[in-house]
Amino acid sequence: MPAANDNSPLYLPEQAIAQRILGPKPTVKWDSLSAVWEREGLPRIDPLTGCRYWPAVREFLDRRHGIRQSALPSAADGIEVWQ
Numbered sequence: 001m002p003a004a005n006d007n008s009p010l011y012l013p014e015q016a017i018a019q020r021i022l023g024p025k026p027t028v029k030w031d032s033l034s035a036v037w038e039r040e041g042l043p044r045i046d047p048l049t050g051c052r053y054w055p056a057v058r059e060f061l062d063r064r065h066g067i068r069q070s071a072l073p074s075a076a077d078g079i080e081v082w083q
Contacts (some may be wrong), residue, residue: 011051020054021061040064 012020018030038044041063043056062068 008054010054011046011049012054012057015044017052017054017055017057021057037064 005054014030014034017034018026022028022033023032034042040060042060043052045052059068
């Protein structure tokens, strides 16, 4: 993953997202794939930019493939007992 200060754009158009994910000659159509993945949590196109926020797309894909935790605990699991 590139450094946070690598000056890459954070919002990418659909064509750029498709190319990063599927490569230059995809065997599946991004429009169809993104519609299915949006139901699973793929970030939607931002209405102000007309693009997707790439770091959130990357996070979605990492979670989908088990690379990152998908959720944090919503409550403490109990009182710690120290011996």
